[in-house]
Structure formats: C-alpha cells, structure tokens
Amino acid sequence: MSAAFVREQTLPPRAAPFAATGAKAWVMQRLFATPRDIAMTVIGFAAFVLIAMPLIRFLFLDAVWRGENRDACAHVLTGACWPFVAAKFNQFIYGFYPLDQLWRPNIVFALGAVLLVPLAIPSAPLKRLNALLFFVVYPVVSFVLLTGGNLNPEHFILGYVIRLEDHVDFVWHGMRAAFWLDYAFSSLALSLAVALIGRVFGTPISTALKVMVGFFALLALLIAPTDADFGLSWVETREWGGLLVTLVVAVTGIVAALPIGILLALGRRSEMRLVRWASVAFIEFWRGVPLITVLFFATYMLPLFLPGGANIERLVRALIGVALFSGAYMAEVVRGGLAAVPKGQYESAAALGLGYWQTMLLIILPQALTNVIPGIVNNFIGLFKDTTLVQIVAILDLLGQIRSAFSDPNWASPTTLYTGFAFAGAIYFAFCFAMSRYSLFLERRAGASQLRMETNRT
Amino acid sequence: MKRLSFVFSLVVSVAFIGAAHAGTLDDVKARGSVLCGVSGGLAGFSQPDDKGNWTGIDVDFCRALAAAIFDDPTKVKFLPLTAKDRFTALQSREIDVLSRNTTWTSSRDTSLGLNFVGVVYYDAQGFMVRKAAKVSSALELSNTTVCVQSGTTTQLNLGDYFRSNNMKYEAVVFNTADEVIKAYESGRCDVFTTDVSQIYAERLKLSKPDDHMILPELISKEPLGPVVRHGDDQWFDIVKWVLFAMINAEEYDISQKTIEQRLKSDRPDVKRLLGIEGNYGEQLGLTNDWVVRIIRRVGNYGEIFDRNVGADSRLKIERGLNKLWSKGGIQYAPPVR
C-alpha cells in the first residue's frame, strides 16, 4: 500500500452547493425550479385560493348561525344556513326515532365508541374480551335497545308439531316457558341426531354432544335477551333514519360479512371441486352486479321467495342484501390473507395431527385475519360509503334524510341545499378519513413488523 | 306474536316450509292494528305532522277501516311508500291495504295481483306551469321540458297526450314526488304534471305557490282508490264495503253530528245501514254496528272529503265529480241490504 496516488486521509467535507439546503433552496427546488414549475406553482396556488377562500367564507365568515326558519337565511347568498342543520339535527342523526326514546340510540352510540376505541388501539389490554364484547355482546345489546326487544318467538322446532302453548302458559319477564321448553327439547333432540350422524363419521358421541349442546346454550344466551321484556317500547325500523341507519347498515353489513366471507374464502381454496366452484360462482355473482340491483333484489324479489306468512321489514331485507354483497367482497380480502400464510403453517398443523377445522380455526385463520385487518377496514370504508344507496329503496339514511329536508318549504333559502351538502360531506369525510388513516397506520405497523421479522431471519 | 315479524320470521319461515297463513282479517285482529300503506307526504291525502300524526283522506279511509274492525280509529299503522314500491309492499304482505292515491287501471287490477275496491277520489291529470311563462292552454306546451314521476300512470298519459297532439317534449323522470317538484322548482322543467289534486298539494311545497298556475286541460281519467291483494275475498269485501258505507252514509245524511238522531230513524234503508235491522255487518265478518263505528269515529264520505281536501282544508278543491250522484256528481254506492 505505498502507491503514491492513494490518499491517506479523507478530505474535509465541503459546504453544500449553493441553494441545496435551507428554506430558500427548498423553495427554489420545490416551487420555482424551472419556468414550467413557476407556472404550475402560480396556477396551483391560484386554484387553492379560488377553492379555499369561498369555502371559508361560506362555512364561517358569511354563515348564519341563529334563526328559527328560512327568514334568517333568506338574505344570505354566500354563507351557510346553520340554523337549518340545527333545526333538523335530530332527524339527520336519528330519523323519526321517537323523541322521548332518543336515549336508546345514544347509549348504543356511546357503548360502540367505548368498546371500539380500545379495540382499535393495538397496545390496549384485554383484546380477546374486548373483541367478544364488541362482536357478540354489543350487537345483541344494540338490537334490544334499538328495537325494544321482547320478540316473543312462539315456536322453535318441535313447537310446530306439538302446540306446547296450549298446555303451558307460564311467562317470566316476557319469556314464555312454552317456547323455552320447546327450545330445550328441540335442541337436545337435534344434538342427539347430529351426534348419531357424527358417530358414523367416527366422531365420539360425547364430543359431538358437548359441541352441539354448547352451541345451543350459547345461542340461547343470545336469544334470551331479545325475548325478555325489559319494558322498552317497540320502535319499528321504519322509524329509524339518518346517521343511525347509516351506521346500523354499515356495521351489521361488515359483522355479517365476516363469517360469510371466511366461509366463502375457505370454500374457494377448498380441494373439493364442487365446493370451489360453488364458492367462486357465488363470489363472482355478487361482485359482478351493482349494489343497487342487489338492493332492488332484496326489496322487490326477496318477498316472493319467502312463504306467504313471512314478512320481513324493509330495513332487514336491505340488510340481508348488503350482507351477501359485502360477504363476497370480504371473501376476496380473506382469501388474500389465507394466501399469505406460509405453507409451513399448514404442514406443521398437519404434523400435529390437527384436522381441517382445527387447523383453520386454531392456526391459519388467526394469522390470516390479523394480516388482513387493513383490508377489512378498507372494505368497511367502502361499505360505509355505499350505505347511501339504501335511500334509493326508500330507506332514509343520513344523506337521504338531508335530501328530503331540502324540500321543506319552511327552510327554503338560497343556501339550504349547500348547507346540507356541507354537513353531510363533513360527516362522511370525518368518518372515512379517520378510518382510512387508521388502516394506513395498521399497514405501516404490519409492514414494520414484517420488516423486523425479515431482518431477524437474515 | 305482534313482534314476530322481525328476525325470527326468517328462521321460522325456513324451518317451517310452506307455512299456511290465516286470512287478512284474522291477521289484523291478532295483530291488533291495520297496516296501511300511504303516501309519504301529500297534503290532503296523507301527511304526517312534526309529531308523526297522520292526516288526509287516504289516512282517514284506513282509520275508518280500523274503526269498523276495532271500534278504535287509532288502531292503524301507516307505512309511507313511494310510487315505485307501493305494489310490492302489498304483494309482500308488508301492508294489509294500500290507500295511496292509486289510479285504478285494468293492467294493475289484473297482472299485478291486486284488487281495487272502489274509487275514493275521481281525479284527472293536469299541468302546472309558471305564470311568467304566459301559457294559457296545454296545447301551447310544445317543445317543453316536463318533470314527471316514474312508475305512474301520469308518465304514460303524458306520452299519450303529447303524441296525439303532435307536440314534442322532453320528459325528465324522477323516483319520488319530492324529487319531481324540487326539479320543477329549480327550473329544470317548464311543466309539472300529475293528478290535479296532487298538483294542488305539491304546490303548497313551493316557496312561492302563487307564481304557478294549473292549466285548464285535464288529460286523463284518474280514479284513485284503495287496493288489496288478490286471493282474500273476505278482506276485499270488508275494505270495499267500508268505502260504500261511507258514501251511503252521506247519501242518507248520516254524519258525526246527526248519527245519534239518525239511529232513531224509521227509514228502513237507514236502519239496515246502521245495523238496527238485519245482520249485514256479521255477514262481512264484522259486528252489526260497523257503520255506526265508522261514522262516530271518522265520519261519512263528505265529511272526510271536506275536512282533508275540500272546503275546510288548505287545498280547497271543489267536489266536482266527487259529489254524490244525487247531487250531480258520480259518487254512487250499492245499497246495503
């Protein structure tokens, strides 16, 4: 190493070239680099000012804040008419839910927020309990609170054959003994039947019985609160509206879509050809048609498919359509997650002697679902936006309520329409933006942990 | 029972294939209320106020039905429907009776699986334009833009009228009456067309009702009446005769005011109608005092007309064709005997 031309020490660092650092350089590079950039900057700035200034004036500076009817806003041409929103606020949020019962949806909203926030924070404790509360207990509580519960089912299965209610008329807090006796006997009989069939396939009778009885016991725990009489008055779903309906449709849609989507995704990856075909056909059908035709289907065709006596409320019919539709989309999300689980996981599960369902429930799905949470959140954003379509089948969601309020002559003013759009836009944007940011945060976190795993491996 | 309809019915219906259902009257009695499909907000016909109390001639008809069955006009639940889904709601048993200013046509009576019970309101289609447009006849409407509601006879009559008069027009079609009147008000259309009674009602929704006028031409027959499903004759009879009873009551001068006095009447036709003689109510599956209940609780045909759309209402529509046959109109009911 004695070549003369090899330098022994490093050179002292030179100062950065002119206009490469500091605020001025940033401005020069990012705004005024070339004549074209200068032009674009000027145009862009002008566009910004042209959009932002009237918006600020409309929303705040020129807006009317107080008033009783359209007279307050009649003279204002460039400002929002906020009294309109204030006067219609209850309708926008709850629809025509009885005014003296508004505490019920309020509790549902509050409870949802209280349960959802810790669920969304990855480091919050008691995840499993929290998820159970949110996905199982919360829907039942919300259902009872919103509708009033006290469904009073008459028969389960056997009751259709043996009319127990003619002999037993004991009622406890709205729960009829006749039904619950029917339930007990029917579920026992069903469990036995399933266990006997399972015996043929080699499942021990005791295991099958345990599973089945456990299932029915859990189901009973879910049915019982909806049957019991809590003294709440019955509020029919056609009195619901506004943001309440938007959230009910979106949340029910996504919660119901999960099991449907998981089953379909498993079916699509199944080795059984017919199962695979059936799943693919089902998924591609619902994904190939517009949601509005699905809603038309649910509103106009579904009633024809059901026997004469059955009549399902309009909102419930729409919910069925939405659940099937978003189930198909969910299936594709879950499929992505399943595909991402390394093959070794399946092989290890097989090596442990686990059967198909054990492998899936204990090993594969937990990993797959955790991986696709961002996808599920994105799906939920889409569904949340799509709920606006229910107004086309005469269910008034938030946007529908606002739209119908436009035709109230008491509030006919030059800016009523724009005010309504501003309010609706703000709510939709706030929800969707927050969720999309959350999904991004999860993706980054997952990406970081992925990276960590990969670096550890090397 | 009353709340069975919700989620359980789905489970139940799958579990119990081919459930046979009882007659509508039994369903209604068991439920304790009549489910009545109405228009979502049409002044004079059916409109809820801020507190959810419904008023209107269509609404009062359903109240009369509830009065005849339960002797209580409040035992009725109103389901607001759009023009588009009113028939589906009836077909799918969401409602027991559709009382929603619906035009009686042959195809609706036959191919939709419906039965029209009679005519509550003889209407006709007309046009509304801005006074500023300086039009005095519908024949001057060539080359106009017309706002109309989808899925109504109105849309088809419009086509017929312009076609037969060789006039060009552009129809802009919307789903709900609200959207139609809103589009007309915003200036998207020159002409607003629907049944005249409805034009009167919709005009009240405009911010300046006096700037608009209704043209004299009437271009169609629009007999509006209640509808029931095919396949339940008893229910069909009840709904039909509730309407006839109200018209007959007006003819015999039986009103809310005069009922107590008319109960003492010697006239045999009045006695039959009020159930003092014969058992015509029981033949229908109701009680014999069914007409007394209707009149006491709701009133006769003339009363509900005047109260909701006629002289005592905001609409102030002339009775015109809807006068009794004995007074120069065409409202005529078969006798109870």
Add this chain to the structure above:
Amino acid sequence: MTDVPVRRAGTRASWIFRPRVRSAIIQILLVALVALIGWYIFRTTRQNIAAQRLVTGFDFFWVESGFSISQTLIPFNENNTYARAFLVGLLNTLFVSALGVILATGIGFLVGIGRLSQNWIISRLCGAYVEVIRNLPLLFQILFWYLAVLTALPVPRQSISIFNEIFVNNRGITVPKFVFGEGGGLVFGAAAVGVLLALIVSWLARSRTIATGKLVQVWPINLALVLGLPLVCFFYFGVSISIDQPVLKGFNFVGGLRIIPEFLALLIALATYTAAFIAEIVRAGILAVPRGQTEAASALGLRRSKVLRLVVVPQALRVIVPPLTSQYLNLIKNSSLAVSIGYPDLVSVFAGTTLNNTGQAIEILGITMLVYLCISLVISLAMNIYNRRIALKER
C-alpha cells in the same frame, strides 16, 4: 413409560374415512343442499305468483312502452316496445361508462403523476384531491354535481353563452351541430378508414423501430391520414355541410346538440371519483418501478417527460393494469346510480320504469343483473388478454 394407544390401520378406519369418499359425500351433500334451497325458493315463488295471480314470462318485451326517454342514442318514442327501451337504457349505460373510463383514466394518470411531482404545491393539491374525493360517497358527489352545481345554473332565457354558439343553462349544454348533406356518410367512412390506416402505420413503424433501432416519425403521416382523407373526400364529392345552430324558441333551445345535465352530473362524478382511485394505483405503480430505471434513463439524457413516457410508465403498467381493471368495472357498476338523478340508464329505464309498469320483478331484475354480469365478464376477459400481452416476457 406410558402406553400410547395406537390405532391400527384397517381396524376402525373403514372406507368412510378415505379422503376421497369423504369429500365426495360432502360435495354430494352440498349439491343436495343447494338443490333443496333452489327447489324451495322455486316452489314458494311459484306459489306466491299463483296466489297473487302475477303475470310471468317475457312477453312484456314486445308491448308498446308508452313513455319517452330524455336521452337516446337510437331513435325512441312512445310507440316503441319495452325491448327497445331496454336497448336504449343499455346503450346509455355503455355510453356514459365508456366516456367515464376514458376521462377517469386521463384524470387519474395526471393526478397520480402529479402526486409524485417535484413541485410541492402540485403534489399537495393532487394529494388533497385524492383524499377528499375518495372519502366522500359517490352518491353524495353525484347529487352534489346535479343539485348543487348543474341545476343551480341559470334558466334557458338567461343562459351563459360562449361566443353566442354554446349555451349553458340548467337544461344542459347546447352546442351547434354539424349536419352533413348528401354523401356525409362517405366522409365518415373515409375518417374511419383513415383511423384504421393510421393504426396500421403506427404498428408498422413500431415494428421497424424495434427491428432496426431507428425512430420513425409517424405523426405527420397519421395526421394526413386521419384528417386529410376525410377532407379530400369532402371536397372531391362536394359534400354540403350546414351548421344547425341552437336558437331559443319558446321554452327551450331548438336545434343544435344538447347534453342533458343528468348525463353531465353522472359523467363528472363517475370520472372524478374513479380518477381518485386510479391516481393511487398509478402512484403505487410508478413507485414500484425501481429508482435505477429512472436514473439510468436520465443518464441516457432523456428528459423527465420522456423518462416517464418511455421508461417508467410502460414498466409501471404491469403493476397498474390489474387493479385498473377492477376500477373500470366499478365505474360501470356505479353508473347504475344514475337512477337517483333520473339519467335514463339501464337500471333507471328497465329496472325502474319498465319494472313499475309491468310489475315483473323476477324477470326484469334477473335480466338486469345478468347484463351487468356479462359486461363484467367480458371486460375481465379482455383485460386478462391485454395483461398477458404486456406481462414481462422472461427470456
């Protein structure tokens, strides 16, 4: 030492445990279940139809419709049948979708590339566009464009006029229409031939560039073909041409070509909404192209626009095309929201008006769903073929 009970082969494992048998049983059960549900639905539906005496069948197609439609690509009036109304609706759906796809792709690429711009204000504006548009429901945007923007325009008498030729009002935009006299068809034929020839020339030139490495300037030839050929035809045959100018007559403008506001609102909303998603796809696609490619292209002396056009975008397309396809499909399906503002698309004309007038829900909704399914399948197929063509050919 504990004894582990060992299950001996052959003792309890009867034929029923063989995976093939088991899967066969499960599949048969599935088929049986599906068939049972299908049969049950079929039976109850038939019972319901019989009980309500509903009309069934497809005869309604040949019945006179009796209504008119505000925008038709083919002639339509009240005397035409429901079948033709169906066709009008379908064409309107395809028309707004095709234009929407083109516009959305254009805006989407511009915004997507703009988000990666060096220029801070441009990238921020593009970012804001994407965030705002993506997070608002499409129906909201359609209604906004329709109710808040287009119907808020002045009435015909106070139209905004541009050079006294184009009139903008709340009934839409009216522009002058060119009316060709005798032989107009020939001119259009020549134009079509010109476009075809230009495509062939471009393809030939491209093959030559690939073969020889020499750039061939084709745009003068193509311009001559596309514009020149019809012009030559026009003068040679002496085709007369007149301009049908819109004139305010009575209530509305007569003459000219009018674009109805329902169409405009739907088109703008669909294009801008889908563009926001396409922009994200384009951005991701461009970011997926390794930096070295850009740097190498710059080192070769290509300008930034050429780097994008010749090096980055062609590679990014491989990543972009699959999600782009699903965006196109979404756009077509979303065009069904036309029903909310009265644009006469398939759903509005067929599943709306026709369904109301005939009441045959099963037939009409079935056909409507089938049409959308077919469109989806055809487009997926076409895009798959295209995708295979531009896929990386590994040599």
